[in-house]
Amino acid sequence: MSSKYTALKQECYEANMQLNALNLVVYTFGNVSAVDRENGVFAIKPSGVPYEDLKPEDIVIVDFNNNIIEGTKRPSSDTKTHAYLYKNWLNIGGIAHTHATYSVAWAQSQRDIPIFGTTHADHLTVDVPCAAPMSDILIEGNYEHNTGIQILNCFKEKNLLYEEVEMILIGNHGPFTWGSTAAKAVYNSKVLEVVAEMAFLTLSINPNAPRLKDSLIKKHFERKHGKDSYYGQ
Amino acid sequence: MSSKYTALKQECYEANMQLNALNLVVYTFGNVSAVDRENGVFAIKPSGVPYEDLKPEDIVIVDFNNNIIEGTKRPSSDTKTHAYLYKNWLNIGGIAHTHATYSVAWAQSQRDIPIFGTTHADHLTVDVPCAAPMSDILIEGNYEHNTGIQILNCFKEKNLLYEEVEMILIGNHGPFTWGSTAAKAVYNSKVLEVVAEMAFLTLSINPNAPRLKDSLIKKHFERKHGKDSYYGQ
């Protein structure tokens, strides 16, 4: 069946399958979306469909007010969080949510992941933020929409920019990551999981391990992202 | 060879093979059964047969008093525990038992698994119960039958309903899980193993990690299981 969103669905489908291939999800725990800014919609995984059964045509097209534009399946139960982020953060192209083991463990610990080394600094210059659990009133209300608000509040409080810090932990829940494309959002989910495992091990070996020096944070981030970056092709 | 239990054996066989595919067992450690309520029997893995050798026709059909109804092999040594549960819990369709690593570690620790996050709350609203080791007299008696009694006693003491809490740890031994089908019982074994690993890591990172707030427990469980649930298709 032809559709103006065929390419968008395919991008979204491939990013979701990548989540599975990278061992970031079991069963149906997790979802990725990809945005089409021109048409003001995004493509997202249908709710509760196992990755081995997922097909590109199952992907649901939703607008930023959570209306289903195309698709016969119910979209991910986290759809409103994605919509809220797309609406507010105009420069992101994709969002990923997982229940990856080490990322969730830090979220359950309600602790920011300290920046312990260059693997972390290659991707962001601050601790990975962990948003506090939201108030009972917000939980009982429009929960997934409020999760979006919670993310933006955390970035405001900690004075972070979403273009520079492409990941967050929701306390007691798990990670959300984003990026210029759905594939980049998935990449950030994997990086976060690797960094989370390394930080867990670091603390186990040396509970007093120091944070990375500012000079090294700056150096490594600029190697990859600064105006004189010299990493990559 | 045709039998009125061919479909039941096939369901049981596939669920046992799934246990293996999900890395929940090594060698012959573990077993799954599937019930046929109409005929008052269940299908169960034969004892000590490696998964790579297992065939659908090896599955044994047993009634709720542990009599072999069909099959040439000896049924799992845990058969009496399965029979006791089927006899007492009329709404379950399948049971799984594993020696999965993280689940066993919690059982050996003789501790309930605290509900630390939403991955847990998506499946049950309480800590995963760990039954205390049984008394010496019960161990020396009809051990596997008494394991069934131990499970029911634990649920009575903790005031739990088997329809809502589909898993338990037997202290010093390992997990039993159940569900509406054998496949659902295996699903619950995998979920338990994931939750057990996350809880181990959470405690390692933050020994004072708090339990999940009641409002979040309620929200996540009802997203998936409440009367207004909106997860899945």
Add this chain to the structure above:
Amino acid sequence: MSSKYTALKQECYEANMQLNALNLVVYTFGNVSAVDRENGVFAIKPSGVPYEDLKPEDIVIVDFNNNIIEGTKRPSSDTKTHAYLYKNWLNIGGIAHTHATYSVAWAQSQRDIPIFGTTHADHLTVDVPCAAPMSDILIEGNYEHNTGIQILNCFKEKNLLYEEVEMILIGNHGPFTWGSTAAKAVYNSKVLEVVAEMAFLTLSINPNAPRLKDSLIKKHFERKHGKDSYYGQ
């Protein structure tokens, strides 16, 4: 090339390859042997040959005084330990040695692995013994031969029978396991690794986790190994 030891070499080869398939070794770290009591010889892996290159005809045939009887390759550097055990323990048919991660970690910790649960009790009724490092004089002498002496001394001191306890950790080094066949020795290496991982996790979750009750130790071992055993076919 035909040989009276073709079948013995094949058994030894397959057991060594199984060590690799079970993720118990990397590179050339580990070796398995299989005995032929009638001819007073055993087959053992050649030293330093990677598993992906190993062929049945590479296996070396050695007698109990460490003379090469057949084969063009140098036998495993641990050959004298194997020879000493075969000479002294008349009822074993195979021996395995690995550097599997969790088993080595306990050996490096110089601690017996406490019997914490039924996975352990299904295989042995005591803590997995860890032999103390040998004296400097024995190390500087006939090291691998003395490792055999060290194993027998540890069993004598702890009053253990090799027919009942088919595994040991050598302090600071790693595990040796044995059994009625080479395949059974490899099975015991895998069981030891699983038990070692579970015990590590148990202690992490609950540093005061109690040992398994005597009644449960007895029950589980006898289910599998007692005169009225009812496990397996």
Add this chain to the structure above:
Amino acid sequence: MSSKYTALKQECYEANMQLNALNLVVYTFGNVSAVDRENGVFAIKPSGVPYEDLKPEDIVIVDFNNNIIEGTKRPSSDTKTHAYLYKNWLNIGGIAHTHATYSVAWAQSQRDIPIFGTTHADHLTVDVPCAAPMSDILIEGNYEHNTGIQILNCFKEKNLLYEEVEMILIGNHGPFTWGSTAAKAVYNSKVLEVVAEMAFLTLSINPNAPRLKDSLIKKHFERKHGKDSYYGQ
């Protein structure tokens, strides 16, 4: 396209792919080089190219002053560190750098890896050295070149010989390893990762685990590397 460096590129390509096959890298985190002493050049992985896309002709040829001799891609951002080591250590043939999990965790802990057992002693007779983070002035300067200086300074301070100790951790960053060939450098990266995991587990089980006795260190190293070595073919 024919080149005098075709064989060198192939060696470098295969060693890089091996890094990936041994689970020592994710994405583009890591690089291996291989030297051609006669022509005073080395082959190195191009920067930021995923392993699944890497082809032998992508490998870049660089001289010891960091000039690109052949190749259309930008070489690894760590090229200057490789160049510095080749220039100063005349007997090495290959260098590997990874962000392998356990190795990085020790580097982030800023601790040498204690020699706890024979798996370690089979490869080196001392703790795996961890170089302190470099001064801010050196970081802001010619960073990758200065990483090479940092490595040599650490070896001088600790009185180590690069022919005997073929690995180092850079504090807060990760491991560099080397050897007579690129394949040997990769082998050492894998050994280091195994040793790092075992040491982490050893400390978790027994925080007071003693270092290996001198007599055992000597014995195991000489079995493999001494003049009367008897390991291997």
